[in-house]
Amino acid sequence: MTATATTAVGFDPRALRARFPILARRVHGRPLVYLDNAATTQKPTAVLDALTSYYTTSNANVHRGVHTLAEEATALYEQCRTRVARFVNAPDPRGVVIVRNATEAINLVARSWGATLGDGDEVLLSEMEHHSNLVPWIMLARERHVTLRHLPLTADGRLDLAALPSLLSRRTRVVALTAMSNVLGTINPIAEIAAAAHRAGAVMVVDGAQSVPHMPVDFTALGADFLAFSAHKTYGPTGVGFLVAKPELLERMEPVAGGGEMIREVRLDWASWNEIPHRFEAGTPNIGDAAAFPPALDLLEELGMAAVRAHERELVGYALERLRALGWLQLHGPMDADSRGGLVSFVDPEIHPHDLAQVLDTYGIAVRAGHHCAQPLMRRLDVAATARASLAIYNDRDDVDALVEGLVAARTYFGLA
Amino acid sequence: MVERPDVALDDLYREVVMDHHRRPRGRAPLPRVDATAHGFNPVCGDEVVLSLALDGDRVAGVRVDGRGCAICTASGSIMAEMIPGHTAAEAEATAAAFRAVMHGEPAPAGVELGDLEALEGVQKFAVRVKCAMLPWVTLVDALAAWREGRTDATATTEAEEATR
Numbered sequence: 001m002t003a004t005a006t007t008a009v010g011f012d013p014r015a016l017r018a019r020f021p022i023l024a025r026r027v028h029g030r031p032l033v034y035l036d037n038a039a040t041t042q043k044p045t046a047v048l049d050a051l052t053s054y055y056t057t058s059n060a061n062v063h064r065g066v067h068t069l070a071e072e073a074t075a076l077y078e079q080c081r082t083r084v085a086r087f088v089n090a091p092d093p094r095g096v097v098i099v100r101n102a103t104e105a106i107n108l109v110a111r112s113w114g115a116t117l118g119d120g121d122e123v124l125l126s127e128m129e130h131h132s133n134l135v136p137w138i139m140l141a142r143e144r145h146v147t148l149r150h151l152p153l154t155a156d157g158r159l160d161l162a163a164l165p166s167l168l169s170r171r172t173r174v175v176a177l178t179a180m181s182n183v184l185g186t187i188n189p190i191a192e193i194a195a196a197a198h199r200a201g202a203v204m205v206v207d208g209a210q211s212v213p214h215m216p217v218d219f220t221a222l223g224a225d226f227l228a229f230s231a232h233k234t235y236g237p238t239g240v241g242f243l244v245a246k247p248e249l250l251e252r253m254e255p256v257a258g259g260g261e262m263i264r265e266v267r268l269d270w271a272s273w274n275e276i277p278h279r280f281e282a283g284t285p286n287i288g289d290a291a292a293f294p295p296a297l298d299l300l301e302e303l304g305m306a307a308v309r310a311h312e313r314e315l316v317g318y319a320l321e322r323l324r325a326l327g328w329l330q331l332h333g334p335m336d337a338d339s340r341g342g343l344v345s346f347v348d349p350e351i352h353p354h355d356l357a358q359v360l361d362t363y364g365i366a367v368r369a370g371h372h373c374a375q376p377l378m379r380r381l382d383v384a385a386t387a388r389a390s391l392a393i394y395n396d397r398d399d400v401d402a403l404v405e406g407l408v409a410a411r412t413y414f415g416l417a
Numbered sequence: 418m419v420e421r422p423d424v425a426l427d428d429l430y431r432e433v434v435m436d437h438h439r440r441p442r443g444r445a446p447l448p449r450v451d452a453t454a455h456g457f458n459p460v461c462g463d464e465v466v467l468s469l470a471l472d473g474d475r476v477a478g479v480r481v482d483g484r485g486c487a488i489c490t491a492s493g494s495i496m497a498e499m500i501p502g503h504t505a506a507e508a509e510a511t512a513a514a515f516r517a518v519m520h521g522e523p524a525p526a527g528v529e530l531g532d533l534e535a536l537e538g539v540q541k542f543a544v545r546v547k548c549a550m551l552p553w554v555t556l557v558d559a560l561a562a563w564r565e566g567r568t569d570a571t572a573t574t575e576a577e578e579a580t581r
């Protein structure tokens with residue numbers, strides 16, 4: 001079963017595991033079944049080696065020295081920027097700001113682009129956003145009397161595009177949406193919405209935290225103005241994320257943090273800003289982790305993002321089918337695999353997600369339980385929490401089967417079977 | 418590799434805990450409500466809505482509502498069974514003693530923990546301690562509000578951690 005499924009998509013997930021050392025570990029005496037990839041993915045040996053290699057051979061500060069190590073460190077750091085630009089087909093590496101994570105990237109847009117907004121301007125979000133794409137805008141709204149609007153959801157967990165014309169107006173200055181929901185799995189039609197946003201004169205901010213690691217994402221073809229994502233959800237290290245932007249927009253933006261690296265000239269009471277993107281990177285950046293990210297992108301390019309998506313599409317379809325067949329679970333989000341990324345949120349009406357995740361853990365199965373940083377969405381779904389299984393390149397049908405067995409075992413444990 | 422205590426699920430979900438989880442006490446509406454508090458665990462989204470009836474400074478009735486996991490539900494149910502008849506100060510002392518136990522400290526002498534002892538195993542599951550504490554931090558807040566002459570309060574398990 002596994003073999004036919006994997007040859008269809010061009011790579012063998014089981015074989016890939018050898019490249020992720022952590023996947024060999026056991027948890028409570030059982031092989032680890034890691035299904036919490038939407039929270040963070042595991043890291044391949046190539047990334048771990050690059051991290052060690054950076055600190056053992058090239059460690060120095062960037063953009064500050066003429067000595068060999070400083071040049072190497074700068075080259076490695078800048079190579080990360082170039083590789084990211086290529087990976088998402090951004091027009092220019094100068095549009096790639098290296099930050100800590102997707103959250104910081106969105107905050108940067110909300111603070112800096114947001115500073116051009118004023119009374120009566122509107123920001124359009126949706127009911128399915130992660131707190132990372134809600135709270136920065138709430139902060140902006142409090143500061144600048146900007147009005148927040150939200151695209152509602154359909155019953156099956158898609159953006160209700162019928163509401164778009166009435167929500168988008170000349171007052172809309174920013175449309176900020178997730179490309180893939182971290183709870184519902186819904187893949188949103190960003191290109192279509194970006195076109196409508198531009199017709200209304202708004203910029204399009206895309207939260208790519210879940211989409212960039214799991215499907216082909218073309219910044220230019222999407223018509224995005226800003227795209228945020230995190231290395232740590234993309235098989236890379238923690239502590240590095242990216243704001244990919246149209247350079248001409250960055251040119252018009254003020255920095256939000258001041259200090260070293262981001263300046264051109266400083267006098268005692270005056271300073272001018274460095275070129276983009278450095279203007280937005282005050283202080284010594286996370287050089288080591290940035291240097292270690294390109295090997296993760298190499299791996300994804302080796303597999304091909306279309307093949308990655310095909311694999312996860314096939315696997316999420318299988319997961320939906322098996323979970324639905326259990327008969328007792330509430331499944332959230334669209335039920336067809338074409339509209340959903342590789343994750344499934346579910347609720348056993350009789351076992352709280354915490355208790356479910358606890359029982360699964362004893363079987364070595366890692367799933368997330370909670371509100372997934374999407375409290376407004378939880379309220380909309382009328383649940384306090386859900387359990388979520390999220391897939392990656394190294395998962396296969398055996399992992400889904402283990403999850404299903406674990407869910408049955410939980411029912412037995414709680415005296416429900 | 419991280420050292421983990423050898424944990425068994427049965428340590429967490431003891432029979433008494435499961436019984437309270439399956440048939441939670443203190444769910445019925447009270448004839449009279451003198452203090453309420455809304456407790457929230459921002460980590461997981463769990464909620465406890467607590468109502469108290471008081472005769473003087475003695476707890477006459479407890480109602481626990483909301484949505485929580487088995488540990489949170491059992492802890493609230495045990496509370497609803499335990500504290501009616503206690504004075505506000507006694508109820509607070511029980512909350513403090515339970516908190517000590519949850520954080521691996523000895524319970525102060527003279528406080529009867531009763532069925533709460535069945536939740537002792539929770540301390541081995543660090544992230545679940547907040548689940549067990551949620552009804553109790555909510556109780557403490559409800560009583561504090563009642564003392565100040567307010568009828569409602571909002572508690573979070575984060576505050577519980579912060580005050581340690």
Ligand SMILES: Cc1ncc(COP(=O)(O)O)c(C=O)c1O
Binds near residue numbers: 178
């Ligand atoms: C859709 C979405 N947006 C944003 C984020 C925030 O990512 P990070 O915590 O890496 O900044 C996440 C991750 O949890 C996410 O799933």
